[in-house]
Amino acid sequence: MDFAITPPPAKTVSAAMAISQFPENPKSLILHQCKTPRDLNQVHAHLIKTRLIFNPSIAENILESAALVLANSMEYAVSIFDKIAGPNSSAYNVMIRGFTYKQSPERAVALFEEMCQNSVQPDEFTFPCVLKACSRLGALSEGKQIHAQVLKLGFGLEGFVGNTLIHMYASCGGIHIAHKLFDRMPDRGVMTWNSMFAGYSRSGNWIEVTELFRKMLESGVQFDEVTMITVLTACARLADIELGKWVGDYIKANGLKRNPTLTTCLVDMYAKCGSLDLARILFDQMEQKDVVAWSAMISGYSQARKCKEALDLFHQMQAAEVDPNEVTVVSVLSSCAVLGALETGRWLHLFVKKRWVKLTVPLGTALVDFYAKCGMIDKAIEVFMEMRCKNVFSWTALIQGLASNGQGKRALDFFRQMQEENVPPNDVTFLGVLSACSHSGLVEEGRDFFVSMNRDFDIEPRMEHYGSMVDILGRAGRIEEAYQFINNMPIMPNTVIWRTLLASCRAHKNVVFGDESIKRIAEIEPLHSGDYILLSNLYASVGRLEDAMRVRSLIKEKGIKKAPGCSLVELDGVVHEFLSEDDSRSCSSEIYRATEDMINRIRSAGYVPNVEEVRLDVEEDDKEVSLSHHSEKLAIAFALIKTRPRTTIRISKNLRVCSDCHNAAKVISKVFDREIIVRDRNRFHHFKDGSCSCNDFW
DNA sequence: TTAGGGTTAG
Structure with a gap:
């Protein structure tokens, strides 16, 4: 070979030198030397030239290199695979694994089917690969067929096959089957447990995650960092600070803080449980903060309505030259919406336009909400129209935005359109719909929607829905009807309900029900300054100035603080x-x-x-x-x-x-x-x- | 040769 005389660059030398003394079993050589497509090409060319490619085991080695080396493509591997006459199970395994890892799990499953059609018997390595592909695809029926094959070939639940079967069922919506297998599993290791955790966390069954973790602790199986990550995520969602703190203390005691993913989960857990200061201390201690860590802390502030802190941290993140991603932008936008920070939000919108061509559902929804909350309802509609994909969140944001901006009828038009497009509304959508009716004085429509939400959509009205209905009736001056409505509520009315009625009494000068509302509020909790002011104004409006003064003086006497306008x-x-x-x-x-x-x-x-x-x-x-x-x-x-x-x-x-x-x-x-x-x-x-x-x- | 993870919107 001529390049032994004129040495080319270092990398090529190693591959070439190796080739000139090709060993008996070249597997590790090929795997270790083929680091780039160029290396791979050279070795491959050599194998063809020397006809070594016809040695099945060597062909398989180059196949594996091709499947692993080239980052996003399997085409090179496919071209080699296609030339192998009668590939054995190992060759199929390499290809299935390659497809699974390179984002083509559907081709992995197809190849498995082809393998079976060609009467090549799958082995204990085939199943974990193809089952993983099914997990990625959420392909439950294919997974079940593969399970049947596993049984037919006599593989039990022991080892990897069992774990991947559980993982497949757990992540494809077959959690009950996964649980059955889990119960029958003779030897449950940490991977078995983690497969179950993955299923519960994927479907958002956070309570199951924490309960399963307690069982795991009882069983004495040692959990690992992946277990803790899932459990902390569950604690965050459930605001279970007790268990979260237990895991946090374990991490501290065992010196595991160096795992940035684990620390990010801790930050997120503390923030979501309301311990923002603790979260911030941990966050500040992190040596390497990636975009996820920053986003977790920012969303913590944002969700706790500490919007100024969220924006400040976002500016620090930019100063630290960490590139925001979609999640960051969504969190920051929601803070801008609350603050009415028009300038920052607009800047983010420009950033989004420049950065991401397609508006995703969360991004679009956050923008719709942001513009609506800044009173720019036309801009909100414009963004909504630009969104190619919308879900119930997006529709709800728009409907609520239109309602709060006084465009009740338009909000209801969009609600009808939403149904035409077969997006089922949820409880929050109905809050927007009822608020649209209330702000636009649409009493009959409001009543119809209130009945319809339960009758047609099986949504049980919550306190807020009852409150909206009281508001609709009260605003329209139907005070007595509103009062009867409250009395017929199947749940105990809270002070918000009575305060809604009180405000309507003030607007419509109804002293009788105003007094009654105040009485009911006082039965539940001490009166606020706002209650006294409403009552006082109510008395003043009907000319009972002395009573009005008396109520006012109560505020001073009782030392009740007034929130200044x-x-x-x-x-x-x-x-x-x-x-x-x-x-x-x-x-x-x-x-x-x-x-x-x-x-x-x-x-x-x-x-x-x-x-x-x-x-x-x-x-x-x-x-x-x-x-x-x-x-x-x-x-x-x-x-x-x-x-x-x-x-x-x-x-x-x-x-x-x-x-x-x-x-x-x-x-x-x-x-x-x-x-x-x-x-x-x-x-x-x-x-x-x-x-x-x-x-x-x- | 074979399995697992974190941040987001109404």
């Missing part, structure tokens, strides 16, 4: 905060002046302050001033002077908008020619041209 407005990515009657800001006089100007202008356009809801402890003359200093008015006035004409103003509020501010905002939108979007605790108000998207139902 707070509005946020985002300008150039900076969030400004306003509190009611806030004079702490350095520019407050400027803002108060702007507020005054704003009020004067809308007064001349017909705005009349509604003093009914003003704090009753304020002196009569001051009432209108107090009204004009509600946080949303301050925020709107601030935005009016700080932004260019016609720019949309976006306000986020911690409480519900009061009726006076609602009225004022309508007039402001017309007088100043501005679209104003206010997100309150429950929903959106899009003020434009003197009216609001909520049609004054809120």
Whole structure:
């Protein structure tokens, strides 16, 4: 061979040198020397030249190299395999294994069938490979046929075949069969147990995972890191901090923290169980943090509604130059949605467009939810339409988004479309549907949907569904009907239900049922400041000012804290905060002046302050001033002077908008020619041209 | 030659 004279690069030398002294059994040589396709080509060429390829055992060795070396393709291996006259079971095994590992499990199963047709008897190595392929495919019926073959050929449950059979059944939805085999298994090792865990965790049966783990501990079989990973995942989903901590302590005591996957699971478990600080300590201690570790910590914050922390950590992740993946983006988007962080969310959307051509279901859904929660409902619809694949989550996000943005009828149109496309709604979808009816005053429709969810979809109404129904009736002024509805509830109504009724009583000036609601709330828990304020306003609305004052003074007497009204407005990515009657800001006089100007202008356009809801402890003359200093008015006035004409103003509020501010905002939108979007605790108000998207139902 | 794992959306 000529390259013994002129040495080519190192890698080729080793392969070539080896070839010149080809050993009797070349298996390990071929496997070790063939590291690249080029090596493989050379060895293969040599085998053909020397006719060694016709030696079945040598052909098999090169076949195995071809199946293992080339990263994503089996074509080279196929070309060798096709030239083997009468391949034996070992050759088939190599090919089946190759297909299984190289993401073509369906070809692995097909080849197994071909093997049987060619009367080549499978051996104890064939079955684990082909069963693994079935597991990957979720191919239960093929798996069952293979099981029959296993029995026919007399293989028992011992060893690998038994374990892979259990794994196959467990991961293809045949968990009961898997359990039967597991029970009959003569010698259950850690792999046997892990195969069962894999099945339960794949189907989300987290309780079964923890119960099985306790049985494993009783049995005395030593668990391993894979077991702990599955168990920790289950603890996270179940918020089972007790068992989770036990595993955590075991990991600490046995010095297993160096396994980053295991630590990531611990971080995730602590975060999902609410111990965010513990999670963060572990996370900070991790030497190597991959994208999954970062995502676990970020989603921990996001799910705990610590959205600012989630965004901060995301920025740290970018600073650490770790590339976010889909999961990261989905978590961060959901935090942006809660915060109304429009700029960051938009940036993420651009990032998604650049990075991933196809919108996946979770990504699309997170974007729909994000835009809807930022009041950009048209953009939410646009993203939804772009999604090629949608599931019940995506439809629900859109329906809820439309409902909270005051487009109840459109929400119901989408609900009908969802049914036409055969996507079955779930309990949360119905919350969106009922909320659409409530916000749009669709009483009869709401009642029909409430009946239909149980009758046609077999969904048992939860407390929230009953609450929505009370809201629908109450808002429409059908207070007595709402009261009867509560009395007929098959479950014990909670305070949310009674507070919903109380709010309706306030809106419709119904003192009788208002008093009754307060009584019922007080039976369950101490009254909130909001309850007193609603009751006080209710009395004031029917002219019982003394009672109103008495209720107000109770707040002070009992020392009940009131949550101050707070509005946020985002300008150039900076969030400004306003509190009611806030004079702490350095520019407050400027803002108060702007507020005054704003009020004067809308007064001349017909705005009349509604003093009914003003704090009753304020002196009569001051009432209108107090009204004009509600946080949303301050925020709107601030935005009016700080932004260019016609720019949309976006306000986020911690409480519900009061009726006076609602009225004022309508007039402001017309007088100043501005679209104003206010997100309150429950929903959106899009003020434009003197009216609001909520049609004054809120 | 043969088996197992973590983060995501309403």
